Amino acid sequence: DQQVKQNSPSLSVQEGRISILNCDYTNSMFDYFLWYKKYPAEGPTFLISISSIKDKNEDGRFTVFLNKSAKHLSLHIVPSQPGDSAVYFCAASARGANNLFFGTGTRLTVIP
Amino acid sequence: NAGVMQNPRHLVRRRGQEARLRCSPMKGHSHVYWYRQLPEEGLKFMVYLQKENIIDESGMPKERFSAEFPKEGPSILRIQQVVRGDSAAYFCASSPGGHYGYTFGSGTRLTVV
Numbered sequence: 647d648q649q650v651k652q653n654s655p656s657l658s659v660q661e662g663r664i665s666i667l668n669c670d671y672t673n674s675m676f677d678y679f680l681w682y683k684k685y686p687a688e689g690p691t692f693l694i695s696i697s698s699i700k701d702k703n704e705d706g707r708f709t710v711f712l713n714k715s716a717k718h719l720s721l722h723i724v725p726s727q728p729g730d731s732a733v734y735f736c737a738a739s740a741r742g743a744n745n746l747f748f749g750t751g752t753r754l755t756v757i758p
Numbered sequence: 759n760a761g762v763m764q765n766p767r768h769l770v771r772r773r774g775q776e777a778r779l780r781c782s783p784m785k786g787h788s789h790v791y792w793y794r795q796l797p798e799e800g801l802k803f804m805v806y807l808q809k810e811n812i813i814d815e816s817g818m819p820k821e822r823f824s825a826e827f828p829k830e831g832p833s834i835l836r837i838q839q840v841v842r843g844d845s846a847a848y849f850c851a852s853s854p855g856g857h858y859g860y861t862f863g864s865g866t867r868l869t870v871v
Binding site: 648650652682687688689690691692735737744745746747748749750751 | 762764767791793798799800801802803806813814816817849851860861862863864865
């Protein structure tokens with residue numbers, strides 16, 4: 647049972663444009679959401695997070711939006727840069743839980 | 759200020775052999791988490807340990823897999839009698855407390871031949 651879903655395996659965007667990566671979840675107990683970035687042969691690196699009490703969190707070029715009623719979150723990267731090319735994982739956790747639930751990832755390619 | 763150190767980076771084992779994966783958490787981190795990533799899938803939680811204690815092993819297969827985090831030394835994920843389906847990337851993460859401040863290691867890629 648995949649509780650966190652990233653339905654787009656890949657995304658290509660021109661440099662300078664906006665990248666929008668989407669994530670859906672099914673468990674209404676999730677109250678904290680994270681985005682990780684992963685380069686080949688490396689571990690995931692934390693990018694940005696959002697608590698369920700918020701609907702937006704911004705950090706530089708990265709903004710995460712949370713729509714609780716739709717059980718949907720998205721990561722916006724503006725402007726996109728070639729160095730942003732990586733696999734992006736959405737993850738979620740429930741209050742009191744010990745682990746994160748990860749999506750299957752979206753491979754972002756930013757074309758120079 | 760080394761990050762989470764995992765070794766080996768790559769491990770090849772024949773079916774039936776044992777695999778030992780090691781993880782040294784970041785300095786000051788006493789919480790260790792193991793995740794497995796099968797090809798074309800996301801990371802899946804396996805086990806959560808604190809020093810000398812297994813806190814949550816709900817994601818561990820019931821047989822052949824075990825984990826420890828001794829008082830001294832790294833955390834060890836042990837897979838006995840490996841099978842082809844164990845081929846995956848195994849990631850360790852550590853945190854000072856709770857999972858909000860996870861730092862992941864670079865992973866061990868296990869290949870069973």
